[in-house]
Amino acid sequence: MTGMENSLLLKTATQITLVLLMMGLCLAFIRLVIGPDPADRIVALDLISVLIVAILGALTVYSGEKAFLDVAIAYALIAFLGTVALARFRERLARRPDKEEERNYIP
Amino acid sequence: MNETDNHRSDWIARSTALLPLLIFTGAATLVMPVMSNGPMRPSLPWVPGLDIFLSFNIDGLSLLFILIISAVGFFVTLYSVNYLHGHHQTGRFFLFLHAFMLSMLGLVCADNMMALFVFWELTTIFSYLLIGFEHEAAASRHSARQALLVTGAGGLALLAGFLLLQIITGTADISGLAVHADALRSHPLYSAIFVLIILGAFTKSAQFPFHFWLPNAMAAPTPISAFLHSATMVKGGIYLLARFHPILGGTATWTATLMITGAITAVGGAILAMGQSDLKKILAYTTITALGIMTMFLGGRATPSLTAAMTFLLVHSLYKSGLFLMAGIVDHQTGTRQLENLGGLCTRMPFTACSAVAACLSMAGFPLFFGFIGKEIMYKGALAETMCPHLAVSAAVLANALMTAVGGILIVRVFWGRPRPELSAVKEASGFMWVGPVVLGGIGIVFGIIPEWVGKWLVEPAVRAFHQSPYKIKLELYHGINMPLLLSVLTFILGGCFYLAHRPLFRLLRGTVERLPITSGRAYDGCIAGVAWLGHLQARLLQNGSLHRYLFIVMATFVVVTGYTWFTRIDIPPALSLPMLPIREWLLIALITAAVITVLLTRVLLLAICALGVIGAGLAIVFLSYGAPDVALTQLLVETLTVVIVSIILLKLPALKRTAPPKHLKRLMDGILAGAAGILVTSLLLAVLAIEPDLSLTAFFEQNSYLAAHGKNIVNVILVDFRSLDTMGEIIVVAAAGLAGFALIHQKRGQ
Amino acid sequence: MNWLLISPIIIPFLAAAVCLLCRHNPGRHKILSLAGAVLHFGACTALLVYTTRNGMIAMQAGNWPAPFGITLVADHLSAILVAVTGILGLSVVTYSTADIDDPLIYAGYHPVVHILLGGICGAFLTGDLFNLYVWFEVMLIASFGLLILGGETRQLDGGVKYVMLNLLSTLLFIAGLGLLYGMTGTLNMADLHGVVQAVPDKALLTAVAVVFMAAFGIKAGLFPLFFWLPASYHTPPAAVSAILAGLLTKVGVYALIRMFTLVFTFNIAYTHGLLLVAAIATMVTGVVGAAAYYEFRRILSFHIISQVGYMVLGLALFTPLAITGAVFYLLHHMIVKANLFLISGVCQRIGGTMELDRLGGFYRHHGFLAFLFFIPAFSLAGFPPLSGFWAKMILIRASLEINAWIAAGAAAVVGLLTVYSMTKIWGEAFWKPVPENAAPSEGGIRATADMRLMLPIAVLVAITIVIGLMPAPFFALAERAAHELLHPEIYVTTVLGGV
Amino acid sequence: MTDIITALLLIAGGIFAFVASLGIVRLPDTLIRMHAATKAGALGSGLIFLGLAFFAKDPGTTLRALAAVFFLLLTAPVAAHLIGRAAYCSRVNLWHKTWIDEFADVCDWCQTASTDETDECRLKDGE
Amino acid sequence: MEFVLALLCGLMTAASIYLMLSGNTIRYIFGLVIATNAVNLLIFVAGRLFSIRPPLIPEGAEVPPETVANALPQALILTAIVIGFALLSFVFILFYRAYQATGTVETEKMRIAEPAYDAHPTGNPHPEGNNA
């Protein structure tokens, strides 16, 4: 329909890839949860966003919809802004006299 | 304002007395035509859809009231100019006074029940404004509000009664109700209507147990007391009882209620009057007595009773307004109204004294005074009753005897006796002030001498207006020696005794009310306090400033009501079997679930924010997996931008102090509520999914997206074409959020 | 006809845009805003006039046939409410030219007010449920903006509560929408009227109706969902309170009336029974709540709740007269309530506070202001011959007609307790002499001489008196609105063209 | 043929991405974990898009897929630099085997930060 | 998948309500974000999931040649997302400013507009007034 047809091989390969990527997401999420430093969490989030770009790419292949590619490109372009913003946050945290705990916890 | 200005404004105010004078003249000329041609019934449409017309019914009853109102209004106007000389709010005073008078006239003329009610409530409002005329005194404000609330409550009952009458009979005109009278008296709602209308009349006419507002209303300027609280407004209730006598009257309920209440009010008011030392309070309590007597006689069925009520109405209006005006003059000239500070004024204020004597003798029912006529017909009426005549007779005798005593007290304690040294400088008041009492007293004497004339032209038409009977209506000075005359003699003897014993009685009764375990005045205070208490209760239980409570109640209401509605009606619970899904989808769901739980449990700010991002991104993948690239794209972009905004705000936030965790029980309740909400949403959604979907709208969009709207992205075409009005609103939301957010950020800097 | 329907929505947005362009010049800004309000008023009035002459009209936005596109519909109810919105908009904007200081104008006060007006008119006119949601959000965000404009701490505090509770309504609304769409596959209200009858699962439908009831109930301020209102309405400038008080909850009431006369009428005994209970509880709680307060605007705020109860009572009783009463009450209440808030602003200017125990002497020193307060206050209390009397009377009569004794009793008692509150204000702020602890504001004394403040108040008072003295045309209008509401087939035919 | 290449590239990308995730869980300190996350992650995604570029039939899609690779490779190191700097300079605990640190004396935010907030650090915010 | 997503929707609703009730503006925002997402998901699921094909008309075609996903709920969700984003941005700023002004993120301590209730014999709970 959309200029891209899938063979069984590709279907299987994308299925495997997607499972790998999803497992990767879950692992990265574990790091996100256990931290311990904010920087660790930001790294994890950065990886998660990269993995999501990858999933979007894999879904494009899986579905054969080239329209999905635009979503992937858009996210690839701007996902890192979140990382930048949070990294900046982490950096400013380091420069403040407040105790880490008070800075970083929801009261 | 200088004296000449005052003088000029006095004359302007005085000239407004022309209005009641004109009305009086007009009404007087109508007496004859109405007698011969029957009532006049002008009518204007007002709200025809609700059967509300400005229709009037000017008959004998109305004319009697009009004449009383306009006559007393004329003298009160003249009187007030001098009474209020130099006061800064005379303009308002006369405005309210005349507005009240017109409302009162409307009340006694109206035929349509709603019109009557409108005038009824207008008198209440102007009474409020006039009682509170000396508004800087707390007592005035309190009394005004009390009168308003009590009569307002009665008014609401009256409204309900009127509406019921209208609903049952289908007619809104009082004149049209008479044909339904029999049906009404046997209607199951008769008692309800009766009680409601009686409540209106009793509150207005200060019948027990609603009498307490009237003595307090004496906070009003004295001319107002004379006008509203003796001659006119309080008689509104009497008027109403008379008007509805042919419609609702005649039943045992009616007679018993009115007679017993009237008797209690009459005797109780008179007894309480004996315990007062303030001139106006004494007059107020005797007014209550008089109103009680009228009510009692309106409870009757016999023509003499009703004649007695109407006659006494006229009698009382004449002498009581005169007495009030007298009390006002005394107060105005001496600066006091307390009996113990007064005495020997007859030489200093001869005209006032004369008028007072005339009025008091009328009140006491001395022969040759109109009061005597009233008393005689009263006894005649009471004796004519078939239902509990003894009660009526004894109440009337007792009340009249006490009023005789009060009349004596007033004459002797104020005008006789030794002149008090501190009153030596007192002068007679201006002629404008004493002319009213003098003329009213004079009328009392004239009427007392020619009762037949009064009976024929004033009382009979009034009684006939609400009472059809072949029985002759006649007022006579002398009937021969009969039972009423004997009762009169008894009354004088008893009255003399009461007068002689008035000082011990006074000591005995002073503070009676305060000593009673419960009084209606205190019940009123209790009600007011009760409302405030309920308000406090509300403020403690509901609107108590705790946002948690607000949110909890709102959510709990939603969950409980919707849940009750749903789970009590649900037919088949949805099958709970997990479908087969590819591993990647399970992983995705697990990831989103884990992220949700993380946000729920973590106290680490950054982790919570990141987990929110994971939820959003995970959902974006769900959206994409089911064919929604636009949604997925937007979702991802919004997530990213949200993280950016959050991070900027986080940078600005100073340290957040760690606080004690909330109580476990509270959070347990929250958790139960949240869980219930989750189950509710899931079950509703599953039930929706069980219904066969209707995709006709989507089919239309798919067919027309390219062919009619030149777009191949159907979602986008829906957004900017098919449903572009949504998008129009949506961008306005965005713009407003931008403007409001900007203002919010910058206000801090700007200030 | 197309212009008639769209102008009340579009003109405010254009006015907002133009005002924004001139945001650096407060003088020109005010003039443009006023001009926009005048135009809007004209458009709203024109719509009412046209509707009363020609009956219900509809416009298919984008020229896509219903139910596929979005329909704008003006029946009598909508036209009346839009016209009142126009009147209140003009009044409040005029008032604001004096009441709102330059810093707030720079912050964008006027554009946000116009956006609010446009959103409200959109909500009144739309015939599409999702579109209604969108206009609700327009109103919501504009009201957020107005509520916190000025940025005082108590405004922010009140704003937080307002926002938190109102967002619940938004969420419930859209959740209900999703469920209803999933069941019926349509969003057009006229279409829903027919489709809903065919939905087999009436239990589910009833549950969804209750979801909508909760969502709109929060907006309308029904018991026990009203908390946002008294928590916040006393915090912003008076002009803002006035426009919010006059219009916002009424949109919730309107939505309830629309949905529960057009769509959710398959189980009246249950849904409207629920509404009846809520209405009575709302009337009582609101009026009782006011008793606890001594702050001018907090008292007024609680009375909004109480009176919303009256309107919903009319809907719940569901007889022609009751619905007429609800519409009449809406009409009366919007004007009177907004006006009372405007007056409270003048009082605050003079007395420097809204606390009743520190106010006093207005009756003596500002007689005209006292008169202007007295009329709406006693109208609110339901005294004849003012507008509130007719509204209350119709509802009591409607209750009595169907033997709803408790409702009638509650309506009457609540009326009395309204007198209690109004006389509290009157006695304290107007009759009482200026108290010792008064803190009159500098120059506030001139407020009663400022035509921009007094004229709108006076005009609204005049309207109140006119409705009171000549209720017949307004009653006839409300009756026609009620007739249309109780005969949804008229609406359906107008929108779907006799399909 | 293109299918096989695509499949291989996809699976290779998936493996790299998975390894990156494994690394981020397993490796001992923040900076070392970043090596895995940044490089392997970007490489993994890049390979998947490369596979997509092979798979696509029209040149536009191919070029866009390549553009995605380019964007990934452009942004990943910048993000890594910012996180790494922030992590390092806020004194995350370095792994005990870290044996040389030539940046320590230069990045001195923490010492100054603990004394005074106003002239906190040598690195001023961009104005 | 619809079934699982319905469960997820319920979970997210429960979580959001629990967070909103926490008495803390920060957690309320988290709850709000989750709730918004839950509602979007609800609309999406209520519109039925029957195709991975997006509602796009391919080159050369005039109507979608095969079954595509339901476009209308997507449009509705998009509008809802945009509105949600606008509201969320505003709410962020409001809570931030409220925090600056009141010095707390705990809603139970935000008692400036409605001070702690203290009954007064005259019915006036706050004789001093609070018009700061």
Place this chain on the structure above:
Amino acid sequence: MQSLILRSSTRLLVSLILVFSIYLLIRGHQSPGGGFSGALVAGTAFALYAIAEGTASVRRALRFDPRNLIVIGMLLALVSGLTGSIAGQPFLTGVWWTFTIGHDYEIALGTPLFFDIGVYLIVLGTILTLILALEES
């Protein structure tokens, strides 16, 4: 944020992202994208710019108050909605002009597209207004 690496990458990225945002806007009627997503992408670009270079630099680059974008967007959306109304059609009725370029390459330009541009401008204006104001507060 003082980082040479970030700043020099930003120079490359910002223009790329802006180009991409225009692409999303223009192609939105035919493929995923549209005014809102385009504007979000553009907003991201400016946010990046602001983080890397500071807000003053963004304001210099923009040369005008972003609130003007909101105004222009509102007016554009309203005017494109009213275009149909002037011709007597209901509000928001699409008016289309079709141009033939070359042999048979047709381009359809319609008011819905301008409407989408209005959406773009409003959303971008709002994002810029808020982000710049927040950064500067």
Place this chain on the structure above:
Amino acid sequence: MSNLFVLNIFLAVGFSVILGQFNLSGLTAGFIVGYLALWVTRPLYGPNTYFSRVGKVLQLVFYFIRELLISNLRVLWDVITPGHISKPGVIAVPLDAKSDFEIMMVANLVSLTPGTLSLDVSDDRKTLYVHVMFLDDVETARRDIKQGIEKKVLEALR
């Protein structure tokens, strides 16, 4: 001036590629859009050299891809085997790259190459601080970076 022009062309090509219409009209449209984008971001561009020979660029690309693959495997090994073989450290690398763009390219490519991660550039722009994962000898590592990536980058860009 010429740099801007080059960048503009670059954007025009990019636009037309993305648009999927690599023809004259696409390029023209891209040129206009790119010009607008550049115009909007004008203050970003100080005086700098931007473009150099294409061949060097290609060389750099291939070198980079090889490095990327090879050293990724090393990281992979460390991750999937039990225990850790890494010997990390932070080193300072003196820079020959002068312009912003050159420094960025060097730093980014260093980061992308597994085993090394650019932490920061010193204020005087003369030193690059790099975290190295497998650091056996400081000087070797420095030389690898200088002779490897930096040299290739500078050749490509100058």
